Amino acid sequence: MKILVTVKQVPDTATKIQIRADGQGIHEEGIKWVINPYDEFAIEEALRIKEKHGGEVVVLALGPSRVEEAVRQSLAMGADRAVIVTTEGSVEPATAAHALAAICQQEGFDLIITGKQAVDDDSAQVGPMIAAGLGLPQVTVVIHLEVDEASKRLRAERELEGASEIVELPYPAVVTAQRGLNEPRYPTLPNIMKAKKKEVRRVTLESLSLPAQPWVTVNRLFEPPTRPEPTILSGDPAETAKELVRLLHNQAKVL
Amino acid sequence: MANGVLVIFDQNAGDIRHVVLEMLTVARSLGKGPVTALTFGTDAAKTLPKLAEYGADRAVFWESYTQYSSDGFSAAIAQSFPQFDADVILFPANAWGKDLSARLSEVLGAGLATDCLHLEAEASGRVKAIRPVYAGKALAEVVINTPVQMFSLRPNINAAEVHHVNPEVLDIAPSVDPATFQAVVVERKEAQTGTIELTEADIIVSGGRGMKAPENFQLLDALAAALGAAVGSSRPVADEGWVPHSYHIGQTGKVVSPTVYFAIGISGAIQHLAGISGSKYIVAVNNDPEAPIFKVANYGIVGDLFEVVPRLTEEIKALKAQQ
Numbered sequence: 001m002k003i004l005v006t007v008k009q010v011p012d013t014a015t016k017i018q019i020r021a022d023g024q025g026i027h028e029e030g031i032k033w034v035i036n037p038y039d040e041f042a043i044e045e046a047l048r049i050k051e052k053h054g055g056e057v058v059v060l061a062l063g064p065s066r067v068e069e070a071v072r073q074s075l076a077m078g079a080d081r082a083v084i085v086t087t088e089g090s091v092e093p094a095t096a097a098h099a100l101a102a103i104c105q106q107e108g109f110d111l112i113i114t115g116k117q118a119v120d121d122d123s124a125q126v127g128p129m130i131a132a133g134l135g136l137p138q139v140t141v142v143i144h145l146e147v148d149e150a151s152k153r154l155r156a157e158r159e160l161e162g163a164s165e166i167v168e169l170p171y172p173a174v175v176t177a178q179r180g181l182n183e184p185r186y187p188t189l190p191n192i193m194k195a196k197k198k199e200v201r202r203v204t205l206e207s208l209s210l211p212a213q214p215w216v217t218v219n220r221l222f223e224p225p226t227r228p229e230p231t232i233l234s235g236d237p238a239e240t241a242k243e244l245v246r247l248l249h250n251q252a253k254v255l
Numbered sequence: 256m257a258n259g260v261l262v263i264f265d266q267n268a269g270d271i272r273h274v275v276l277e278m279l280t281v282a283r284s285l286g287k288g289p290v291t292a293l294t295f296g297t298d299a300a301k302t303l304p305k306l307a308e309y310g311a312d313r314a315v316f317w318e319s320y321t322q323y324s325s326d327g328f329s330a331a332i333a334q335s336f337p338q339f340d341a342d343v344i345l346f347p348a349n350a351w352g353k354d355l356s357a358r359l360s361e362v363l364g365a366g367l368a369t370d371c372l373h374l375e376a377e378a379s380g381r382v383k384a385i386r387p388v389y390a391g392k393a394l395a396e397v398v399i400n401t402p403v404q405m406f407s408l409r410p411n412i413n414a415a416e417v418h419h420v421n422p423e424v425l426d427i428a429p430s431v432d433p434a435t436f437q438a439v440v441v442e443r444k445e446a447q448t449g450t451i452e453l454t455e456a457d458i459i460v461s462g463g464r465g466m467k468a469p470e471n472f473q474l475l476d477a478l479a480a481a482l483g484a485a486v487g488s489s490r491p492v493a494d495e496g497w498v499p500h501s502y503h504i505g506q507t508g509k510v511v512s513p514t515v516y517f518a519i520g521i522s523g524a525i526q527h528l529a530g531i532s533g534s535k536y537i538v539a540v541n542n543d544p545e546a547p548i549f550k551v552a553n554y555g556i557v558g559d560l561f562e563v564v565p566r567l568t569e570e571i572k573a574l575k576a577q578q
């Protein structure tokens with residue numbers, strides 16, 4: 001099986017986000033960049049499928065030169081090689097999906113796995129858009145995946161609100177990974193060394209000649225409303241409990 | 256030119272989620288052309304009374320599409336799309352809506368803004384959206400540049416307002432045959448019945464590592480029962496298996512927007528706060544006065560949760576008994 005995994009580099013989830021004064025992005029100084037957490041589940045699942053069925057795992061990434069770090073980490077987890085679509089500007093979901101779909105087509109594949117969403121712009125669009133663009137079926141937010149090579153079919157469990165559902169589909173297909181799918185491995189030292197020598201192909205975004213007009217434009221970023229000063233009670237548990245219920249009832253009027 | 260709003264949603268045995276009513280209200284607030292509701296499957300037509308109550312001008316029921324298929328449904332919607340007279344499409348930002356909307360976006364060549372908090376029509380009739388990015392640590396004002404504009408709406412943020420109409424049921428029948436669907440749902444597993452879904456809950460009682468042991472969640476179950484609330488948790492206690500994974504709230508779990516969020520024995524790590532910033536009121540109980548949760552709380556009690564929570568439950572029961 002040839003499996004392609006898309007990997008995005010995002011700010012660590014512990015990052016305090018600071019918006020630029022012009023609202024056109026965030027300050028990147030001091031940010032610790034990591035692999036999008038959901039993409040780690042995607043890489044792990046691809047590696048497990050390869051370990052069981054044989055084949056190749058190729059990582060696809062898109063972004064400025066710093067993304068090489070996330071790509072090398074993916075290779076250190078065990079992916080075989082990588083393709084990076086290079087671009088300095090920020091890229092909206094449709095453009096990212098179209099660029100990655102173009103690389104998928106160049107590469108050929110049996111399966112494409114992405115994270116269920118990237119934790120920076122939280123759009124959850126790229127996986128399904130690649131699928132639709134390439135005319136492939138999709139299953140998203142997957143917490144369990146079975147591959148049947150004989151029938152070339154997948155059976156996946158996907159998470160819903162308060163429920164889950166089983167989806168069956170033929171592959172080639174696109175699967176998006178949710179927390180719970182697996183427990184991603186840590187790279188071992190020998191694999192970190194090996195990863196340095198693995199092949200990384202670079203393709204510029206411009207060379208893919210995608211339409212220039214973005215589908216979605218971010219006019220500006222701004223701070224969420226600040227929360228009001230808190231009322232903090234301390235002392236006797238019975239008294240504070242009573243006072244809290246009184247405040248919620250009379251002041252906030254929510255009980 | 257098409258100028259209506261198409262509201263697409265899932266239903267289960269004729270029941271629809273509250274977010275659908277919120278979507279209908281938002282759709283009307285845009286002041287555009289007719290609001291058309293589209294839903295699928297057996298019992299789709301049973302949603303009609305609710306659609307009438309919340310202002311859907313027109314309704315379309317595709318009852319022969321009994322099994323959800325992202326590729327099948329998006330192909331059918333795309334084929335029928337010109338008949339809906341719409342240039343705005345709304346979806347719920349739940350697992351179902353995110354799956355279908357992103358695929359349909361590519362199929363229609365229409366830009367999509369995911370998980371919107373607020374939509375507003377501009378003078379031009381185009382729609383401006385506010386959506387969270389970086390797990391709500393920032394908000395983005397976005398516009399769609401394609402002729403058709405798509406949005407998914409986060410549950411529990413917008414009000415649902417009654418607006419009685421008499422919807423016209425349209426007979427629009429796509430020729431896409433279910434036999435050609437590729438990815439098909441073959442089975443649905445419900446989690447525990449009778450529990451309130453966190454993303455739709457009005458009040459949430461949530462416990463963290465301060466709960467010390469799984470059996471102590473009984474304290475929170477009792478408080479939640481008194482309040483009519485749902486129970487959630489921080490990530491570590493779900494990872495430990497003290498509670499099901501579906502309880503996990505935060506940046507890598509569920510994002511919730513209740514009226515009141517009780518954080519009990521939760522420190523308030525940035526990843527947890529990311530999942531609760533849409534709460535109208537945050538109430539914290541923690542024995543550490545320096546816990547970061549107090550910086551975002553509206554109300555807090557500094558104290559031992561094992562002493563405070565049972566008393567809170569009693570006080571709430573007493574209040575409810577009076578009401």
Ligand SMILES: Cc1cc2nc3c(=O)[nH]c(=O)nc-3n(C[C@H](O)[C@H](O)[C@H](O)COP(=O)(O)OP(=O)(O)OC[C@H]3O[C@@H](n4cnc5c(N)ncnc54)[C@H](O)[C@@H]3O)c2cc1C
Binds near residue numbers: 465490525526560
């Ligand atoms: C990539 C990544 C993603 C993450 N995503 C999430 C996420 O989505 N959601 C999430 O929740 N976390 C997430 N985390 C973990 C997060 O960083 C914190 O570790 C976690 O939220 C802490 O959980 P907690 O508040 O329950 O535990 P702790 O931080 O240990 O806090 C326990 C609190 O209980 C209080 N306490 C103890 N005993 C008592 C008592 N008797 N009475 C009253 N108070 C008491 C303590 O004072 C303390 O404040 C993520 C971490 C990473 C690295």
